[in-house]
Amino acid sequence: MSSTPLLGIIAAATVIMAVVQIGIVICAVRLAGRVNRLAAVVENDIKPTLARMDTISTDVARMTSLASAQAERLDKMVGNLSGQVDEILAVAQDSIVTPVKQGGAFLVGLRAALLAFRRTTTGSTSASTDADDETDRVSGDGNAVSVV
Secondary structure, three states, X not given: OOOHHHHHHHHHHHHHHHHHHHHHHHHXXXXXXXXXXXXXXXXXXXXXXXXXXXXXXXXXXXXXXXXXXXXXXXXXXXXXXXXXXXXXXXXXXXXXXXXXXXXXXXXXXHHHHHHHHHXXXXXXXXXXXHHHHHHHOEOOOOOEOOOX
């Protein structure tokens, strides 16, 4: 057997393998080009979106700082309002409630004096018990507890 046909087969197989490898390299280069074009398209499409996201995040940060400032202003206003309401209630307490209590105590004292005056003019013993009841109803600080 001669080695010439064998060498021919080996040569043909080598040529076929080289052609296949060249085909694979050509396909790989085409695929790389497509991937590069796809990356460029995606990059161009994403750049405006990223710019919009940057603008949105800047706006959100600005709105957050504004909301924080408004919340602080609201807190100060509520604090001031609460203080003013407390002052108004204290003034009302001093101006209205305290004189009413003192007036009630005055009326109880006046009634006791009138009952005592009646007792001296009529001489009745039931009037003295009424006056004693009235003096019992006045608390130690001069404020009327109840008026009958």
